Amino acid sequence: MAKVHNFSAGPCILPHEVLHKASQSVIELDGTGLSLIEMSHRSKEFVAIMERARELVKELLGVPDNYSVLFLQGGASLGFYMAAANFMKNEGGKAAYLDTGTWSTGAIKEAKLLGEVITLASGKDVNYTKIPKNYTVPSGMDYLHFTSNNTIFGTQFKSFPKSDAPLICDMSSDIFSKKINVADFDLIYAGAQKNMGPAGTTVYIVNRDKLGKTGRAIPSMLDLALQHEKESMYNTPPVFAIYVSMLTLEWLKSIGGISEIEKRNEAKAKLLYDEIDRNPLFKGTTAVEDRSLMNPTFVLTEEAAGHEEKFDKMWKAAGVSGISGHRSVGGYRASMYNALPIESVKVLVDVMKELEKNA
Numbered sequence: 001m002a003k004v005h006n007f008s009a010g011p012c013i014l015p016h017e018v019l020h021k022a023s024q025s026v027i028e029l030d031g032t033g034l035s036l037i038e039m040s041h042r043s044k045e046f047v048a049i050m051e052r053a054r055e056l057v058k059e060l061l062g063v064p065d066n067y068s069v070l071f072l073q074g075g076a077s078l079g080f081y082m083a084a085a086n087f088m089k090n091e092g093g094k095a096a097y098l099d100t101g102t103w104s105t106g107a108i109k110e111a112k113l114l115g116e117v118i119t120l121a122s123g124k125d126v127n128y129t130k131i132p133k134n135y136t137v138p139s140g141m142d143y144l145h146f147t148s149n150n151t152i153f154g155t156q157f158k159s160f161p162k163s164d165a166p167l168i169c170d171m172s173s174d175i176f177s178k179k180i181n182v183a184d185f186d187l188i189y190a191g192a193q194k195n196m197g198p199a200g201t202t203v204y205i206v207n208r209d210k211l212g213k214t215g216r217a218i219p220s221m222l223d224l225a226l227q228h229e230k231e232s233m234y235n236t237p238p239v240f241a242i243y244v245s246m247l248t249l250e251w252l253k254s255i256g257g258i259s260e261i262e263k264r265n266e267a268k269a270k271l272l273y274d275e276i277d278r279n280p281l282f283k284g285t286t287a288v289e290d291r292s293l294m295n296p297t298f299v300l301t302e303e304a305a306g307h308e309e310k311f312d313k314m315w316k317a318a319g320v321s322g323i324s325g326h327r328s329v330g331g332y333r334a335s336m337y338n339a340l341p342i343e344s345v346k347v348l349v350d351v352m353k354e355l356e357k358n359a
């Protein structure tokens with residue numbers, strides 16, 4: 001198989017050993033004579049997988065005992081609604097949101113179906129190239145919601161908002177990439193398909209003490225308290241996505257856990273951003289202090305005018321894949337999730353240097 005340097009924004013690169021083991025398990029899971037995907041989710045084998053996946057999330061992130069870890073369906077996009085359904089008061093509900101781009105606006109749209117949304121600050125007027133910093137959280141909010149990393153525009157919160165209200169975070173594109181203090185949040189949710197596994201499951205890490213206080217009737221599938229009670233098995237869970245997530249988290253633990261991956265992610269981001277800043281043919285598209293370690297975004301400068309086609313041919317020839325920017329913003333985005341080795345970043349940086357030499 002030709003070596004591909006996979007910078008895809010999600011679904012994205014997963015560790016090779018995880019893919020290998022996952023593919024074997026589709027044929028037969030660990031000597032059981034059954035495929036992972038043809039056995040009951042109530043079997044002792046799958047119950048153990050679910051339990052192990054939960055344990056790994058708790059261990060890697062240091063989840064407090066009064067929090068539940070749930071593996072549900074519907075993607076982070078359903079999480080937008082579920083966050084509101086489980087935390088917004090039924091009567092006179094009011095929640096604060098920080099708008100840092102496409103995913104935050106998606107979350108705001110869903111929350112408006114259930115109550116009043118106060119957008120405290122927005123990066124819209126600067127095309128989401130900066131994380132808004134000057135805002136105060138009014139009292140009486142049911143919660144404050146933000147998106148920790150903006151996958152599309154390439155910005156990331158370097159420190160998290162503080163609030164007396166419950167703090168809710170869509171952490172889809174940087175969960176497991178760096179140390180966090182889970183106790184600072186009351187709900188974290190994240191689609192699996194960046195740093196955790198394949199699309200198909202969404203992890204919810206929720207402070208149980210804050211559930212059941214809205215006075216709202218919540219549909220069973222969306223009710224985090226019920227999903228906790230049923231151990232994420234109110235209905236048939238997405239067994240394959242959960243299994244591969246478990247394998248990926250096992251891999252993360254085996255390489256040294258969050259502190260090790262954080263160092264690796266910082267080194268990869270430094271390598272690429274240093275080149276973006278050094279090379280006169282490239283420039284970053286976001287405020288330097290808000291640059292995402294997961295999704296660096298950049299464009300060619302005027303000096304490189306007319307070289308776009310050449311650059312595109314060069315990176316493709318070098319085996320680089322998936323660096324075209326999101327269809328809504330253009331330019332380039334090199335997503336560098338946990339499983340991307342630094343060698344792939346070196347290949348991309350070498351192509352950028354090569355373009356400078358040949359321009």
Ligand SMILES: Cc1ncc(COP(=O)(O)O)c(C=O)c1O
Nearest residue numbers: 075076077103151170172173191
């Ligand atoms: C930060 C963020 N939130 C939400 C989503 C939507 O996730 P899903 O496709 O799992 O619904 C994405 C997808 O890329 C994302 O990056």
